[in-house]
Amino acid sequence: MKKVYIETYGCQMNEYDTEIVKTILAGHQFGFTEVPEEAEVIFLNTCSVRENAHQKVQNRIANLKHLKRRNKKLIMGVLGCMAQNLRDELLGDNVGVDIIAGPDSYKKLPELIRHVEDSGEKDFALTLSEFETYSDVFPRAEAGINAWVAVMRGCDNFCTFCVVPYTRGRERSRDPFNVQDEVRQLAGQGFKQVTLLGQNVNSYRSGEYDFGRLMKLVSEVDGIERIRFTSPHPKDFPENLLQEMAGNPKICKHIHLPLQAGNDRVLQVMNRTYTRREFENLAAHIRQLIPGVVLTTDIIVGFPGETDAEFEETLQVIRELQFDSAFMFKYSERKQTIASRKYPDDVPEQVKSERLDRLIELQRLISLLKNEAHIGQKFKVLVEGPGRKTGQVIGRTDGNKAVAFFSDKLLPGDFAEVAIQAASANTLMGELL
Ligand code: 5AD
């Protein structure tokens, strides 16, 4: 049995895909190891959405290359978004990479490994399939509290900064009953929570089933007590989806709603298809329909051409909308994207850094105030594991906020009622009731 070592970078979809790759390889008599030195095949499942992931992977490839000197037969492969986006850079004798496979060609991996072994040639499989959903391959879920379930793949939005439509291809959704089967199997394995995944998850559509109806179907599975989803696009929040979220106790009251920028001109050149006003109205509508909902967001600073005044508008919207937390990034140009072809990356690095620092500082304060407002409130918390201090456990509220509290009896997967006593910008501290 050949041993395979897989390292995963980037988003949850990549973690999920790694488990899909393991299922596929296990079906072809491959085994797995956690130690690269023991492996006969090494795969890096890569991300190219943002700069740091990209750089990290490149360093790691250079770093692992020396293992090939010790084991001449070692096969090294690059999977995921970088494989799709940077194939030319990854080919070539000095890089040390033998297999390059984008996110839609994992079913061919056993064949590719054999081909490289037999012929000694480098090979790659890059074709993005229009229809691959891996519906017939259930990932090997490691035991735990939360299981991820990809319900759709790809993205047709073409935000101008984003590489995803090029690395993960066109939007396609799985059959809803196939998704439900996977969730039922996960519930049977003891999972209490599932997170429905997609690059553009609320664009889900399969026949009569849109995302709202899919969530209802998933919520009918006994044993699953919490349902989350990520990441949606603000353009796809039909009333029935919000009503389902408001009325269905299993669906967690947390929406990650990526804003990206606060200025209309910037939003337009990003091709986000909404204005500041439309986004504000959506946030207000969501908060009215789903009281207590936790809203989080993504922001990019320093998009090409972003002026100081335009950035100030992002700060204004952040101040006004009071997100519970945010992921904040400096713009970084990605090959193939519309922005890389049309808009020169002209905001100086130092300006990007200053903007990011100001934004992070502002959001940290808002997160702290929002968390402090929970002091004195009670939450139902799903325990995930031990906390930092001895005797402490960490769990999450329905709104996805981390809560630390002391308990010597509770185990991962248990629910508890906790009263909040203190708060930082990242965590709530409470007492078990
Ligand atoms: N530069 C900076 N941030 C980016 N994101 C996506 N592409 C880029 C890029 N080229 C951010 C967006 C998106 C999140 C997943 O990553 O904010 O919502």
Ligand code: SF4
């Ligand atoms: Fe990228 Fe925009 Fe699609 Fe999100 S919606 S994956 S940011 S193109």
